[in-house]
Amino acid sequence: DAGVIQSPRHEVTEMGQEVTLRCKPISGHDYLFWYRQTMMRGLELLIYFNNNVPIDDSGMPEDRFSAKMPNASFSTLKIQPSEPRDSAVYFCASSLFLYGYTFGSGTRLTVV
């Protein structure tokens, strides 16, 4: 298995632009998580899905953030409009019930 695949690896965008981050989880995993990591705040859970259904989005900072999981093999995290304070590394992770998470390599987002 290729693991959790995220794209792009790096994204630089201007303030106000829409940004879409993509994730392909490990086949057969039933949970998918979106995290954001910064030096100041560490790893923060944004949202997670179980069997493609959003379970907890309480970590989503504000309405500018949205996430979808249209099928078991694909998820997106969208920021519209983006702001400089959204600059961070965004991780997607997937897991199977009761087992540890497998993280992707992350997307480093820079909003200028």
Next chain:
Amino acid sequence: TQLLEQSPQFLSIQEGENLTVYCNSSSVFSSLQWYRQEPGEGPVLLVTVVTGGEVKKLKRLTFQFGDARKDSSLHITAAQPGDTGLYLCAGAASNFGNEKLTFGTGTRLTIIP
């Protein structure tokens, strides 16, 4: 909100030395996991502990879950440069399965050759 405090925040030691890092919370967790993260990559799972008092060994790494399931420690014997990285503990509050993990603040470990 469960908080996991890790200490020390930064640790730099010579190759061959032993070290212990700690993960503490006021909350009880059904299980606790340790991850290591290298620059430019996502965290990688090292171990999961589920029983209070449980000790697990992974080569030179020894993990312990506190009796009350509120804290954990990671001990590394004879540290090597390859052990360098960010060590994260993560606790699961749910008794029903995976659910969401709360990650600790992290310990950034540097092993000097």
